[in-house]
Amino acid sequence: xxYHKETLKLEMxxxxxxxPSNPISSSILSLSDFDRRTDCNGLGQIILVYQSQNIxxxxxxxxxxxxxxxxxxxxxxxxxxLAGRVVENDDGKLSVHLEPSHGVPLIEANANCHLSxxxxxxxxxxxxxxxxxxxxxxxxxxxxxxxxxxKVTKFLCGGFTIGxxxxxxxxxxxxxxxxxxxxxxxxxxxxxxSIKPVWKRECVLVGSKNKQPFQDPMGIxxxxxxxxxxxxxxxxxxxxxxxxxxxxxxxxxxxENITTTTLDCVMAxxxxxxxxxxxxxxxxxxxxxxxxxxxKYLVDSPFPKGYYGNAVxxxxxxxxxxxxxxxxxxxxxxxxxMSKKVSSNSDYIKKSINTIYPxxxxxxYVSGAVVSLTDWRHLGFLEMGDLAGNKLVNMVPAxxxxxxxxxxxxxxxxxxxxxxxKGGVRVFxxxxxxxxxxxxEEMNTLNNNIY
Numbered sequence: 001x002x003y004h005k006e007t008l009k010l011e012m013x014x015x016x017x018x019x020p021s022n023p024i025s026s027s028i029l030s031l032s033d034f035d036r037r038t039d040c041n042g043l044g045q046i047i048l049v050y051q052s053q054n055i056x057x058x059x060x061x062x063x064x065x066x067x068x069x070x071x072x073x074x075x076x077x078x079x080x081x082l083a084g085r086v087v088e089n090d091d092g093k094l095s096v097h098l099e100p101s102h103g104v105p106l107i108e109a110n111a112n113c114h115l116s117x118x119x120x121x122x123x124x125x126x127x128x129x130x131x132x133x134x135x136x137x138x139x140x141x142x143x144x145x146x147x148x149x150x151k152v153t154k155f156l157c158g159g160f161t162i163g164x165x166x167x168x169x170x171x172x173x174x175x176x177x178x179x180x181x182x183x184x185x186x187x188x189x190x191x192x193x194s195i196k197p198v199w200k201r202e203c204v205l206v207g208s209k210n211k212q213p214f215q216d217p218m219g220i221x222x223x224x225x226x227x228x229x230x231x232x233x234x235x236x237x238x239x240x241x242x243x244x245x246x247x248x249x250x251x252x253x254x255x256e257n258i259t260t261t262t263l264d265c266v267m268a269x270x271x272x273x274x275x276x277x278x279x280x281x282x283x284x285x286x287x288x289x290x291x292x293x294x295x296k297y298l299v300d301s302p303f304p305k306g307y308y309g310n311a312v313x314x315x316x317x318x319x320x321x322x323x324x325x326x327x328x329x330x331x332x333x334x335x336x337x338m339s340k341k342v343s344s345n346s347d348y349i350k351k352s353i354n355t356i357y358p359x360x361x362x363x364x365y366v367s368g369a370v371v372s373l374t375d376w377r378h379l380g381f382l383e384m385g386d387l388a389g390n391k392l393v394n395m396v397p398a399x400x401x402x403x404x405x406x407x408x409x410x411x412x413x414x415x416x417x418x419x420x421x422k423g424g425v426r427v428f429x430x431x432x433x434x435x436x437x438x439x440x441e442e443m444n445t446l447n448n449n450i451y
Contacts, residue, residue, distance in 0.1 A: 007113075008111060008112070008113060008118070008128060008131055009111070009112040010109040010110065010111055010112075010131065010153060011109060011110040011112075012107065012108075012109050013107060013108040013109065013110075014107075015105050015106065015107045015136060016069070016103075016105075016106050016107070017102075017103030017104065017105055017106070018069055018072045018073050018076065018083075018103050018104045018106050019073065019076065019083060019102070019103040019104075020073060020076035020077045020080050020083055021073045021074050021076070021077045022077055023100050024080050024083065024098050024099075024100060024102070025098070025100065026098060026099050026100065027097075027098045028095050028096070028097050028098070029081055029084070029095060029096040029097075029098065029199060029201070030095055030201055030202060031093075031094055031095055031096065031169065031170075031201050031309070032201040032202075032309055032310065033353040033354075034309065034310040034311055034312070034353060035094070035169050035170065035201065035309055035310045036093060036094055036169070037310070040168045040169070040310070040402075041094070041168065041169055042167070042168055042401055042402040043138050043145065043146075043149070043165050043166065043167045043168070043401050043402060044165065044166065044168055044397070044401060044402035044403045045133040045134060045149075045163055045164065045165035045397070045398040045400065045401060045403065046163075046164050046165075046176075046381075046395055046396065046397055046398065046403075047121060047129045047132050047133065047161050047162070047163055047164075047394075047395070047396050047397075047398055048161060048162040048164060048180075048381065048392060048394075048395050049115065049120050049121050049159070049161050049392070049393055049394035049395070049396075049415075050064070050159050050160050050161065050162070050387060050388070050390035050391060050392055050393065051115065051120065051159050051390060051391045051393045051417075052115075052155075052157050052158030052159040052390055053386070053389055053390055053391055054158055054389065061158055061388070061389050061390075062388040062389050063388070064152055064154060064160040064387070064388035064390065065108045065152045065154065065160075067187050067387070067388040068106075068150070068152055068162065068183070068187065068387070068388070069106060070187075071183050071184075071186045071187035072104060072106065072150065072183060074186040075179065075182050075183040075186055075193070076103075076104065078182060078192075078193055078196065078197050079179050079182065079197050079308075080098065081096050081098065081147065081170065081199055082104060082147045082148040082166075082170065082179065083098070083102050083103055083104050083147075083148070084096040084097055084098040084099075084102055084147060085097050085098075085099075085102060085140060085142075085144035085145065085146065085147070086144060086145040086146075086147055086167055086169055086170065087144050094169055096147065096170065097144070104146070104148045104149065104150065105134070105136065105146055105149050105150070106149075106150045106151075106152070107134065107136065107150070107151045107152070108151075108152050108153075108154070109132075109151060109152070109153040109154070110153070110154050111153055111154065111155045111156070112156070113155065113156060114155055114156050114157040114159075115155045115157055115159040115161075116157065119417075120393055120394050120415060120417050121161070121394050121396050121415075122394055122396075122415040122417055122418060124237075124238075126236045126237055126238045126396070126399060126428065127235075127236050127399060129396050129397070129398040129399065130398050130399060130400050132151065132153050132161045132163050132398070133151065133163040133165065133398035133400060134149040134150060134151040134163045134165045135151075136149075138165070138401075145167055145169075146165075146167070147166065147167045147169075147170045147171075148165065148166055148167070148170075149163075149165040150162060150163065150164055150165070151163035158390070159390055160388070160390065163398065164176070164180065165401075166179075168310070168402060169310075170309065171308055171309065171310070172293070172309070172310045172311060172312050173374070173376060173379050174293060174295070174308070174311070174379065175307075175308030175309060175310070176308075176379075177379040177380055177381060178195055178197065178306070178308050179197070179308060180381065180384070181193070181194070181195070181380070181384060182194075182195065182197070184384050184385060184387055187387055187388065188385060188386075188387075195305070195306050196306050197306050197307075197308050198304040198305065198306040198307045198308070199308075199309070200304055200307065201309055211354050211355060212354060212355055213355070214355050216287070217287065217316050217318045218285045218286075218287040218318050218369065218370075219285065222284065222285045223284055223285055223286070223287075223367055223369030223370070224275070224278075224280035224281055224284025224285060224286045224320075224321050224367075224368065224369045225280065225281055225284055225367060225368070225369070226278035226279060226280050226367070226368040226432075226435070227279055228278060228279070228368075228431075228432035228434055228435050229278065229367055229368040229406065229432065230367060231432050233432065233433070234404070234406055234430045234431060234432060235430070235431065235432070235433045235436050236399035236404065236428070236429075236430045237428070237429060237430075237431070237436050237439070237440065238396070238426050238427065238428050239426070239427045239429075239439070239440060239443040240414070240418075240421055240424060240425075240426050240427075240447075241266060241424055241425050241426075241427060241443070241446060241447065242420070242421060242423075242424045242447055243421070243422060243423030243424045244447075245424075245446045245447040245448075246262055246265065246266065246423070246424065246425070249265045249266075249269065249329075249446065250262070250265050252329075252330075253265060253329065253330045253333055258330040258333060258334050259337075260330075260333040260334065260336075260337050261337065262425065263336075263340075263375060263411070264333040264334075264336045264337045264340075265329075265333050266411070266425060266427070267288070267290070267333075267336055267373055267409075267411075268329050268332035268333040268336055269329060269443075269446055270409060270427055270443070271286070271288050271324065271332065271371055272324050272325065272329070272332065272442075273439055273442035273443055273446075274371060274409075274429070274431075274439060275321050275324050275325065276325065276438065276439075276442055277431065277435040277436070277438035277439035277442060278368050278431070278432075278435050279435075279438075280321045280368065280369075281321060282320065282321050282322040282325070283320060283321070283322065284320065284321055284369065285318055285319065285320050285321075285369065286318070286319060286320075286321055286324060286369050286370075286371060287316055287317070287318045287369060287370050287371065288316065288317045288318075288336070288339075288371045288373065289314045289315070289316055289370065289371065289372045289373065290314065290315050290316075290317075290336070290339065290340060290373045291312050291313075291314055291372070291373065291374045291375075292312060292313055292314070292315055292340055292343040293311055293312050293343075294311055294312065294313055294343055294344075294349050295307075295311045313343055313348070313349055313352040313353075314352070314372075315339040315340055315342050315343050315348075316339060317332075317335045317336055317339050319332070319335075368406060368407070370407045371407060371409065372405075372407045372408050372409065373408075373409045373411070374408070374409070374410055374411070375411045376395075376397075376410060376411060376412045376413075377411055377412060377413045377425060381395045382394075382395055382413055382416055391416075392416070393415060393416040393417050394415040394416065394417060395412060395413075396412065396428070397410050397412070397428050399428070399430055403428075404430055405430060406430050406431065406432075408429065408430065409427060409428070409429050410427075410428040410429070411425050411426070411427060411428075412425070412426045412428065413425070413426070414426060427443070
C-alpha cells in the first residue's frame, strides 16, 4: 500500500529539551551583518531519510531516538549557541541569548507504515515532508525563536527520518552541514568532531553604521505580474532533471561557444519555464536572485576554519519576460554565469553587508516577479555515514516556513535510492496549482529533448 500525507499517521511523544553535556553559562552572543539580513530571518527545515539495514529484524537494532539524543547533547558541547534563543534587542538587532536552563527541543514520533510505502520521500507527494518536520511552536513562551529543532520519526521497517530545522539567522547551508556532520561523528563513537566549530561573528566583516536601503535592480513598479498571484493556495513540487537532459542542454549551448556550468544551464531553463507557467506579462521584469557563498573570497577578512555562520550574498540577473522567452538559452545561461562571478568581488561583498534588505512582509515577493535560487547539491549530506546503523538515502526540503515560498527554487542532488538519476538534479519549488501543471509540462520537454 502506498501512503501519502492523508494516510500517514504519527504517534507523537512529549517534546524533550536536550542540553549540552556540560552546563552552559548565561551569555549574549552577537551576530554578524551577514546573519542579520532581514530577508533571511526565519527557520528552514530539511528531512533526512534513513533506510534500515536490518529489515528482517527491525526491532533488533539501536534506537535512533536515543542515539540522536545522546549525540545531540555531545554536539551541543561544541555548538552550544544552538541551544540558546534568538532574541531581538532594543535596538532592533538580533542576538543569541544563552541560559543554563536552555536546550534544543527534540521530539519522537512513531509512524504507521514502512518508509518504502512513502518511496523514501522521493515520490510525487512532496508535501508529505511537512508531516515529518518539527511541527510544534518554533518559539519559546517569550516568543524567542529556537536556533535548532529536531524531530525523529521511526517507521515499522526500522528506518527513520530526522526533521532538522535551523534558523537561517544562525547558520547557512554550509554551517548546517558542518553541525550535522559533527552530530553524526559523535553518534558513531568519535570523541570529538573532525572540524572544531568557531562562532566569532565579530571576526567577520562588519558593515558601516550608515547602511543604505536595498536598490532593486528590477526597479520600482516594473515587476511582472501573473493572473495566478498573489495567492496563499500553493502546491509544492519536485521535478527531476536527468543527467542526459543536462548533458544535451550543455552540448547545445557549447555549439554556440558558451561555456557554462550545470547550474547556469538548468537555472536558465527553469527561470524561463516558470515565467511561462505563471503566464507573466511580457513587458514586466523578472529578477533572478542567486544565493552565493563567499567564504573563499574575503581575503582581507577571512572566515576562521570551522566558522558556521552565514557567509552568502545574492547576485542578480534582471530581464523582461519578453527577453526571457525570446533570448537564446545560451545568452541567459551566460548572464547567470557572469552574475555569479560578481560575488568574488570584495567591494561587492562589502556593499552587500552595508545594505538594508526588505523583509518578506515589506517586499512583494508573492507577485511572482522575484525568483530566488539556493543550491544544495554540494553540501555533502548524502555522503555522510550511517547513523544508528541505518543508511542515509535521501534529503529533501520541507515546504514550510522559509522553504515553502513562491519565489524559491531549491536544487538538490538525487536520492541515493534512484540510480537512474545519477548525475542529475532535483528542482523543488512552490507554485499555484494551475501554474505547477504548466511548469511540469515545460520541464518535461527538457528531459524529452524537445526544447
